Amino acid sequence: MAYKKIESYDEKVTNGLIKNYHECLQLIGEDAEREGLLKTPERLAKAMQFLTEGYQQDAKAILQGAKFTEAYSEMVIVKDIELYSLCEHHMLPFFGKAHVAYIPNGYITGLSKLARVVDVFARRLQVQERLTHQILDAIQETLQPQGVAVVIEAQHLCMMMRGVQKQNSVTTTSAFSGQFGDGTTRAEFMRLIGK
Ligand SMILES: Nc1nc2c(ncn2[C@@H]2O[C@H](COP(=O)(O)OP(=O)(O)OP(=O)(O)O)[C@@H](O)[C@H]2O)c(=O)[nH]1
Numbered sequence: 001m002a003y004k005k006i007e008s009y010d011e012k013v014t015n016g017l018i019k020n021y022h023e024c025l026q027l028i029g030e031d032a033e034r035e036g037l038l039k040t041p042e043r044l045a046k047a048m049q050f051l052t053e054g055y056q057q058d059a060k061a062i063l064q065g066a067k068f069t070e071a072y073s074e075m076v077i078v079k080d081i082e083l084y085s086l087c088e089h090h091m092l093p094f095f096g097k098a099h100v101a102y103i104p105n106g107y108i109t110g111l112s113k114l115a116r117v118v119d120v121f122a123r124r125l126q127v128q129e130r131l132t133h134q135i136l137d138a139i140q141e142t143l144q145p146q147g148v149a150v151v152i153e154a155q156h157l158c159m160m161m162r163g164v165q166k167q168n169s170v171t172t173t174s175a176f177s178g179q180f181g182d183g184t185t186r187a188e189f190m191r192l193i194g195k
């Protein structure tokens with residue numbers, strides 16, 4: 001299914017995670033049986049399945065599901081798509097905005113689908129660079145447009161709460177294909193997203 005929402009959680013996965021998170025609580029020195037923590041392993045098991053549900057979803061099927069023939073061939077930009085992902089090194093969140101653009105080549109897609117594609121790849125263990133490329137590749141391969149541009153600006157909690165502890169650094173990644181290789185087109189995109 002293109003965009004499967006978690007309505008019922010896989011029992012085997014949920015039970016396995018509950019067991020592990022219960023042990024995690026004990027290992028960090030908590031009393032896993034105290035009232036406030038009794039349901040925490042189950043809550044966390046469900047939260048983690050939600051935050052990684054992108055593994056069960058198919059970005060290309062989502063785009064194909066709303067692919068329409070249209071002669072429009074100017075840039076289409078959806079900017080400021082908020083995203084939340086988990087860094088694969090520490091499994092701590094990184095969060096920010098994605099700006100996605102494409103120049104149609106006979107086909108357009110539903111605007112919401114671009115934001116859904118961002119979520120499909122964000123809801124996995126990621127590095128920002130791969131996330132950027134996966135979004136671009138899914139759009140390029142499905143719509144075969146004249147070009148795709150993806151810019152992501154994000155803050156990484158693994159650099160804020162721990163480690164180097166820098167509170168204001170923002171990481172920007174970008175990927176471009178087709179006509180966005182042209183300096184003028186790319187500059188227009190950057191201007192339109194306010195960069
Ligand atoms: N390139 C890239 N690096 C990331 C991303 N998210 C986290 N990292 C980095 O992954 C690196 C992992 O480095 P390690 O030295 O193995 O881990 P560490 O000892 O916890 O490193 P520190 O964070 O520097 O304390 C760190 O430099 C993180 O900042 C990302 O999306 N892209």
Ligand SMILES: [Zn+2]
Nearest residue numbers: 087089090158
């Ligand atoms: Zn990290």
